[in-house]
Amino acid sequence: MKNVISLMIAALAGVLAGCAASLPPPELVNARQAYERASVGQAAQVVPAELHKAQEALAVAEKSFQDDPTSFRTRDLAYIADRKAKMAEALATTSVENAAAATANKQYQATQADIVNNTKANLAASELSAAVVGGALVAEQKARLDAEKKAADAQADLATLAATKAETITLSGSVLFATNKSEILPAAQGRLNEVSDALLSKKDRNLTVEGFTDSRGSSSSNLELSQQRADVVRSYIVARGYPSDRIRARGIGEDRPAADNATAEGRATNRRVEIVVDSAVQTQ
């Protein structure tokens, strides 16, 4: 019995010793894990050569472990394999970071180019807008000048009109003619001579002699009388030396009264002869 127990103890010790001998050292365990991690990471794609070195180092360590599991050489080879696996991982990370930096630098340059292009486009748009605005300003300025010119022309027309009206010479009918007559009264000849002499200094103007009556009597007779009186005055002025082709006579009748026909005074004012001196100078 004692011998049997001794044999069992010896057998157990042998088994334990065998197990202890087959257990890998911590360095090898770490190397295996490091390689496993590196092989499933970026290293396989990015730095396959470095990963291959780690694989070879691990294989050497495994071989040493099989040959001499407990030797310092096995532990050191496993240690080196672990570092080579970590080295592969580190180089893979470096490569990825370098690629990221290169991509970022390209993006930076591309972005700068975009900004330059956008700036150029904005500048061109601004210039175009400025040109449009400038064109609008020019058009506005032209319109303003046109309006000012029109206003000036209108002012000039008004001035011309005023000048024309100012050169309308009004002669009282009561002074020139007897009632319902168209012969010039002798007393009026002096006044008419003064007017004629004044007109002779402006022979280059067209004259219109207009006869007016008051509202008494028929319109037709008034028109006829006014025409006769205008003709007489015209003839008188021509006789005084004014060019006949530049003076005409026109009977207006009772139209265009200058005063109220309801009163005697107004009617006297309406009986008149007006000599309109054209402001335009005739060259021929």
Add this chain to the structure above:
Amino acid sequence: MRHVHLAVVTASFLLAVGIAGCGSSPPINKEAPTAAIRAAEEVGASGVPTASLYLQLAKEGLEHAQGLAAQDEKEQAESMLQRAQCDAELAVALSRGDADKKEAAKAIDRVRQLREDNALPKERK
């Protein structure tokens, strides 16, 4: 007298063999791990958290190798030197990776800032 002469010759021979024996054990080659450690220090590994540990391990490995060599454990010393060199090289790689990572982050941030300053969309496909 003849015996004395033989003893002297024998002693001289043994001394010569002993001296020759000492001379045949050349010192370990520390050049490669030393250079790797110096490189790690130059790239600033001591200031990089992920790299500083391996730089320290490399230095300790070099010292350990020197101790083993002093104990005439040349084979173990050479093996330890290889470990130290691997640690130092890993420290260099991790330091450069850290610098590259910072540079990449800076480049990406520069692009983001440029686009923000110019009111451009954040992403560029």
